[in-house]
Amino acid sequence: MDKANARVKQLKRQLEEAEEEVARANAQKRKVLRDLDEQTETAESAKREADTLRSKIRLGGAASDKFR
DSSP: OHHHHHHHHHHHHHHHHHHHHHHHHHHHHHHHHHHHHHHHHHHHHHHHHHHHHHHHHHHHHHHHHHTO
16 A cells, blocks of 8 residues: 555656646747747838838839939
């Protein structure tokens, strides 16, 4: 009976360690997803800004052609 109790305690300890590892992995996954969201927002903002600048350059170039 003592062996069985010791085995149960060992398995409980292993289960707790595995649950802690899963919790750490999930927390890391959430952090990576937050970082990815931030990077995606930054990239989208940069793309919008680049598109705006390209548009201004095209319009500016077309406007300067009119004056030649």
